[in-house]
Every structure is written in structure tokens, then in C-alpha cells.
Amino acid sequence: MVLGVDPGTAVTGYGVVRRGADGAVSLLECGVVRTRPGGELADRLREIYEGLTEVIGRTHPGVLAVEGVFFAKNVRSAVVLGHARGVALLAGAMHGLRVAEYPPAEVKAAVVGAGRATKDQVGLMVQRHLKLKAVPKPHDAADGVAVALCHCFRGFGPAAPRLAPVSIATLAAAAGVRR
Numbered sequence: 001m002v003l004g005v006d007p008g009t010a011v012t013g014y015g016v017v018r019r020g021a022d023g024a025v026s027l028l029e030c031g032v033v034r035t036r037p038g039g040e041l042a043d044r045l046r047e048i049y050e051g052l053t054e055v056i057g058r059t060h061p062g063v064l065a066v067e068g069v070f071f072a073k074n075v076r077s078a079v080v081l082g083h084a085r086g087v088a089l090l091a092g093a094m095h096g097l098r099v100a101e102y103p104p105a106e107v108k109a110a111v112v113g114a115g116r117a118t119k120d121q122v123g124l125m126v127q128r129h130l131k132l133k134a135v136p137k138p139h140d141a142a143d144g145v146a147v148a149l150c151h152c153f154r155g156f157g158p159a160a161p162r163l164a165p166v167s168i169a170t171l172a173a174a175a176g177v178r179r
Contacts (some may be wrong), residue, residue, distance in 0.1 A: 001028065003061040003097070004148025005052065006140055007084035010035055012048050015126075015136070015145025016059045019152040027130045028059060030141040041080070045087045052091040064092030065151035067143070068103040102150050107143075110150040122146050 006013035015030035033051030035044035056064075066088045069078070092099040105115035112125045123135035123142040129149055136142040 001059060001061040002063045002065055002148040002151045003052075003055060003059065003092075004065045004067075004144045004146065004151065005088045006067050006143035006147055007048070007081065007088045008140065009041065009044050009048070009080050009084045010037065011138070011140045012051065012084060012088070013138070013140030013142070013144035014052065014055055015141060015148045016055070016061060017130075017145060017148035017152055025130060025149060025152050027132065027136075027145060029055075030136045030145050031055075032138060032140050032144075041083065045083055048084055048087045049091050052088060053095070056091065056095045056097070061097060063100060063151060064088070064097040065100045065102060065147045066092075067107055067147050068101045100151050102147060102154070106154070107146050107150040110153045111146045119143070 001016055001018050004015045004017065012033040012035075013030075014033065016028040017025055018028055019025050033048055033055075035047045039047075066085060069082065069085070089099055089101075102110075108117040108122060109115040111117075111129065112121050114121075117125075119139045119142070123139060126132070126142050126145050126149065127135045130145070136145055
């Protein structure tokens with residue numbers, strides 16, 4: 001099992017995905033860890049750690065996959081996000097999990113087929129890969145699932161069985177996005 005994490009100091013998304021020996025993937029659970037708005041950064045980081053520790057204790061994954069650093073225009077935001085990533089990495093290490101990191105563009109490319117996909121496109125392809133009735137909500141949860149799927153598809157062994165190709169234009173239209 002893979003626990004995928006999309007770190008954030010206000011909302012950290014997560015998804016737990018199982019990949020069978022036949023390559024089939026299934027979603028065990030997904031959700032978010034929300035921190036208290038306006039709380040001190042140290043307290044928010046503790047809340048993220050405790051939330052992820054609870055998920056790890058409940059689901060017993062073997063791998064923690066975390067979305068990597070992206071380049072932001074706002075340096076302060078990037079640094080604060082780095083703290084949340086560090087807490088996620090620490091949670092994995094403290095529980096003896098193998099830890100993998102994937103850049104955002106690689107997660108999108110693995111799940112959607114394009115490294116510049118939108119959040120709506122990622123959500124739709126998460127739904128499609130896992131044969132879900134609906135896109136996981138909120139976006140942060142879908143993003144956490146996408147990180148777990150990226151590890152399933154790229155992190156070991158051959159990729160899971162391929163779905164029929166879908167164009168970015170088709171995904172954009174399904175998501176109601178104008179190009």
C-alpha cells in the first residue's frame with residue numbers, strides 16, 4: 001500500500017492506494033488533514049504530523065510518497081510549504097516507511113499524461129484510474145491520491161494497465177475548463 005501526500009500547512013491531502021500483483025489499483029481511503037486557521041506554524045505542523053500518524057496507524061502503508069518541491073513566485077509560501085513537506089517526510093521515517101518524492105509535474109504526467117494538467121484534470125483521471133463514482137473531494141484529497149498513483153505507476157515495476165488514451169482537450173471539456 002502507498003500513502004500519497006500533498007502537503008500544505010492549511011490543508012494536507014492524502015490518499016491510500018493498493019496496487020495488486022496484477023497491476024490493478026484500488027483506493028482504500030482519502031481525505032485531508034486540516035490545521036487550525038491562524039494557528040502558530042509549530043502547532044499546525046504538529047497537527048499535520050498527528051493527522052498523518054493517525055492515517056499511517058489505521059492503514060499500515062509500506063510506502064509514503066510525497067509531492068516534491070515546486071518553484072513558487074512567493075518565496076515565503078515555498079518555505080512554509082517546505083516545512084509541511086518535512087513533517088510528512090518525518091512521519092514516514094518515524095514509522096519505518098520507505099519514502100519517495102515526486103515533483104508535481106511528474107505526478108501530473110503519471111496520472112494525466114501531461115505535466116501541466118489542471119487540478120480538475122488530475123481529479124478526473126484519478127476517478128478514471130480508480131473507477132470511482134465521483135472525483136475525490138476536496139482537490140487536496142484528489143492530489144494526495146494522485147501522488148500515491150504516481151508511485152504505483154512509476155515507483156516500481158511496470159506501469160499499471162493502461163487506460164484508453166484521453167486528450168487534454170477532452171479532459172478540459174469534461175472539467176468545464178476553457179483553453
